[in-house]
C-alpha cells in the first residue's frame with residue numbers, strides 16, 4: 607500500500623488555506639459545542655483541510671483537542687438531566703437516576719410494540735348508545751338527598 611501525501615498529489619500549489627483567523631473561529635465553534643464537521647462548515651473550510659492542518663500543526667491539534675473537550679461539556683450543559691444523560695454522559699445525579707429508573711420500568715411494562723392496533727370499532731359503524739332517563743323509578747326509592755347544607 608502506498609500512501610500518497612495530499613500535498614504532492616495535488617501538485618505544489620499553495621497550501622490548503624486555513625488562516626489563523628479561521629483557526630481561531632473554528633476553535634471557538636468547537637469550544638461552543640459544534641462538532642468538528644459543523645465547525646468546519648461554519649467557517650466554510652473543508653474539514654479535510656482542517657484535519658490536514660491538525661496533522662501538520664501540533665499546537666493546533668492540541669488546541670482542537672482542548673476545544674473538543676470543552677465543547678462536549680458545553681453540549682451537555684444545554685441538555686436536560688434525564689435518562690439519556692444518565693446513559694451517555696454517566697451522570698449520576700438524582701434527576702438522572704430517577705429518570706433512568708423510570709425509563710427502565712416503563713420499558714418493562716410496555717413490551718408489546720403495537721401488536722394489534724385495530725381493536726376498536728370502525729369510525730363509521732360505532733354503535734349508537736342512547737341513554738334513556740329512567741322514568742320507572744319511584745320517588746320513594748330515591749335516597750333522601752343530602753339535607754340542605756347551607
Ligand SMILES: [Zn+2]
Pocket residue numbers: 687688691697698699700701702703
Ligand atoms: Zn444528571
